[in-house]
Amino acid sequence: MEAAAEPGNLAGIRHIILVLSGKGGVGKSTISTELALALRHAGKKVGILDVDLCGPSIPRMFGAQGRAVHQCDRGWAPVFLDREQSISLMSVGFLLEKPDEAVVWRGPKKNALIKQFVSDVAWGELDYLVVDTPPGTSDEHMATIEALRPYQPLGALVVTTPQAVSVGDVRRELTFCRKTGVRVMGVVENMSGFTCPHCTECTSVFSRGGGEELARLAGVPFLGECSKLVLGSRPPIPSLPWVGLTSVPPGPEGEEGMGAVSLSRRTTATCGSSTRALLKALYGHGWFGCVRFWPAEPMLGAGGADTAPPPPLCPAGSVPLDPELTRSLEEGHDFIREFPGSPTFAALTSIARRILDATPTCLP
Amino acid sequence: MEEVPHDCPGADSAQAGRGASCQGCPNQRLCASGAGATPDPAIEEIKEKMKTVKHKILVLSGKGGVGKSTFSAHLAHGLAEDENTQIALLDIDICGPSIPKIMGLEGEQVHQSGSGWSPVYVEDNLGVMSVGFLLSSPDDAVIWRGPKKNGMIKQFLRDVDWGEVDYLIVDTPPGTSDEHLSVVQYLAAARIDGAVIITTPQEVSLQDVRKEINFCRKVKLPIIGVVENMSGFICPKCKKESQIFPPTTGGAELMCQDLEVPLLGRVPLDPLIGKNCDKGQSFFIDAPDSPATLTYRSIIQRIQEFCDLRQSEEENLINS
Numbered sequence: 001m002e003a004a005a006e007p008g009n010l011a012g013i014r015h016i017i018l019v020l021s022g023k024g025g026v027g028k029s030t031i032s033t034e035l036a037l038a039l040r041h042a043g044k045k046v047g048i049l050d051v052d053l054c055g056p057s058i059p060r061m062f063g064a065q066g067r068a069v070h071q072c073d074r075g076w077a078p079v080f081l082d083r084e085q086s087i088s089l090m091s092v093g094f095l096l097e098k099p100d101e102a103v104v105w106r107g108p109k110k111n112a113l114i115k116q117f118v119s120d121v122a123w124g125e126l127d128y129l130v131v132d133t134p135p136g137t138s139d140e141h142m143a144t145i146e147a148l149r150p151y152q153p154l155g156a157l158v159v160t161t162p163q164a165v166s167v168g169d170v171r172r173e174l175t176f177c178r179k180t181g182v183r184v185m186g187v188v189e190n191m192s193g194f195t196c197p198h199c200t201e202c203t204s205v206f207s208r209g210g211g212e213e214l215a216r217l218a219g220v221p222f223l224g225e226c227s228k229l230v231l232g233s234r235p236p237i238p239s240l241p242w243v244g245l246t247s248v249p250p251g252p253e254g255e256e257g258m259g260a261v262s263l264s265r266r267t268t269a270t271c272g273s274s275t276r277a278l279l280k281a282l283y284g285h286g287w288f289g290c291v292r293f294w295p296a297e298p299m300l301g302a303g304g305a306d307t308a309p310p311p312p313l314c315p316a317g318s319v320p321l322d323p324e325l326t327r328s329l330e331e332g333h334d335f336i337r338e339f340p341g342s343p344t345f346a347a348l349t350s351i352a353r354r355i356l357d358a359t360p361t362c363l364p
Numbered sequence: 365m366e367e368v369p370h371d372c373p374g375a376d377s378a379q380a381g382r383g384a385s386c387q388g389c390p391n392q393r394l395c396a397s398g399a400g401a402t403p404d405p406a407i408e409e410i411k412e413k414m415k416t417v418k419h420k421i422l423v424l425s426g427k428g429g430v431g432k433s434t435f436s437a438h439l440a441h442g443l444a445e446d447e448n449t450q451i452a453l454l455d456i457d458i459c460g461p462s463i464p465k466i467m468g469l470e471g472e473q474v475h476q477s478g479s480g481w482s483p484v485y486v487e488d489n490l491g492v493m494s495v496g497f498l499l500s501s502p503d504d505a506v507i508w509r510g511p512k513k514n515g516m517i518k519q520f521l522r523d524v525d526w527g528e529v530d531y532l533i534v535d536t537p538p539g540t541s542d543e544h545l546s547v548v549q550y551l552a553a554a555r556i557d558g559a560v561i562i563t564t565p566q567e568v569s570l571q572d573v574r575k576e577i578n579f580c581r582k583v584k585l586p587i588i589g590v591v592e593n594m595s596g597f598i599c600p601k602c603k604k605e606s607q608i609f610p611p612t613t614g615g616a617e618l619m620c621q622d623l624e625v626p627l628l629g630r631v632p633l634d635p636l637i638g639k640n641c642d643k644g645q646s647f648f649i650d651a652p653d654s655p656a657t658l659t660y661r662s663i664i665q666r667i668q669e670f671c672d673l674r675q676s677e678e679e680n681l682i683n684s
Contacts (some may be wrong), residue, residue: 165466
């Protein structure tokens with residue numbers, strides 16, 4: 001029976017979110033990165049812990065390859081991305097002398113390193129720690145959850161693609177979460193569809209239906225696919241009827257964030273009763289779980305009055321395939337900052353918004 | 365904290381558990397007790413069993429989700445089109461066994477006979493084994509640590525009654541860990557023809573695949589070549605090509621040049637591939653004229669040529 005880890009280094013973290021998937025290559029690291037960036041844009045201090053020892057992708061996604069890790073008096077100092085220390089990272093990728101060198105370790109050695117990652121990194125005060133995991137349900141996952149258990153992880157975001165083959169693996173991950181007592185906050189369906197930049201036809205490259213199926217298995221509502229519901233500031237597919245929600249955070253000059261709804265015929269309705277009626281009607285058709293406008297609009301729910309209490313957590317979202325997103329991650333750019341008008345931005349920030357709403361504000 | 369990863373002398377070496385780099389390793393006590401010194405008897409048993417298997421091919425990738433299982437399944441389908449060839453497909457992804465679904469064998473169970481476990485047959489000449497067949501529900505999670513996974517792999521190699529097989533294809537999980545070390549160790553005496561490594565054009569994939577190539581070199585596993593999957597997408601409506609996963613650092617082509625490994629082919633993204641995998645059918649039947657099918661077939665041919673060449677080189681060596 002090992003001694004409990006020092007409470008010190010994790011005591012300053014308010015919420016811990018695991019990003020899981022039974023399946024490889026669905027976009028866990030992508031979602032972890034974009035979630036962290038979106039939470040940072042919402043003014044939060046975020047840390048990312050990359051426990052994928054064989055394939056550590058996080059350093060590259062932040063353009064931080066080759067950065068060195070230093071020791072401080074409380075343990076290891078995480079790698080900070082900026083002077084304000086709004087995002088900090090830790091990954092085995094920083095510890096490899098040669099980036100092409102394979103980490104060929106068996107379980108017990110991986111477990112030992114993960115324990116140290118969890119207890120010896122001096123995170124300081126963080127609003128969120130996002131833990132990016134490798135695929136599977138094995139040593140790394142068990143070691144991570146055991147090491148984090150004293151700190152009551154907030155929960156897990158489970159990522160899938162629309163394919164049934166992905167759902168087949170990820171439903172086992174849901175069982176893993178149930179057995180290890182990790183609460184599933186939401187299901188993210190990544191690679192929902194690809195809109196051809198030449199003709200704007202949206203193709204389901206990786207089949208359809210996976211996110212919805214998984215949300216059903218997890219017992220959480222699912223919001224919609226990219227082809228039906230498009231979030232964004234302008235219609236990417238002009239011929240399709242759509243509802244656009246502009247959730248723009250306050251701008252650099254401090255102008256207030258807008259909340260507006262535009263319809264395909266380019267009529268614009270501001271946040272008034274007609275908008276709410278429209279959204280309620282759409283909800284009735286299963287288009288929305290919940291919607292929130294920035295910065296201060298009340299939550300809207302199905303069928304209720306404007307003063308209805310916020311609906312229960314509706315933790316899901318669809319993220320489309322977006323080569324610009326892929327490129328940003330390859331080159332370590334901040335996609336959230338650079339592409340605020342894209343449907344992908346809106347999908348990612350709406351997922352971040354749900355996480356923010358799910359996490360109670362801590363009083364100082 | 366110990367540096368990452370220093371040279372382990374090897375569990376079976378004289379220095380096991382005693383070397384300077386052993387300090388702090390969780391396995392130190394085990395190694396020092398000499399437990400690793402005696403070779404696992406299963407290795408000889410597996411060598412015997414593998415005498416009826418002509419060619420063994422591993423399908424690897426450092427990265428997840430690049431299409432290893434998809435490729436393994438279609439390599440099996442492609443080779444099995446010749447009715448005189450006997451094909452075996454072994455899925456050693458213990459946590460995420462996708463092969464049963466892709467081969468249309470979900471819900472099938474494994475039977476024991478006097479000569480061992482019987483594989484599940486898709487065709488008369490195509491048998492499949494996966495941990496998926498041992499699970500009673502699609503929701504069952506296999507939450508096993510390394511040693512238990514290794515035990516399962518040992519059983520798959522030693523206890524499955526494959527019979528006379530021309531090609532054994534081994535589909536692996538992503539990474540470079542227990543499963544990969546085990547399969548290489550257990551098959552060490554039985555000679556693996558080589559590994560096919562799958563990637564996508566992205567640097568995020570390539571950086572993991574370079575590690576996998578180094579792993580293969582470290583354990584002296586011959587590399588048949590690299591397959592670049594999801595290499596370009598042809599819009600079904602306007603037929604124009606887009607790069608969904610842009611090769612920002614030159615793609616597999618440049619990596620193969622740098623590391624001097626053959627590039628076997630570049631398979632484009634065809635939405636029908638995913639759909640057929642979900643339905644458990646061979647994509648070749650649904651889309652025989654797709655550019656993806658044609659590329660797959662040329663890759664399969666190159667793999668066969670590699671195996672035949674290896675075989676004739678070995679025979680020449682024995683006869684000389």
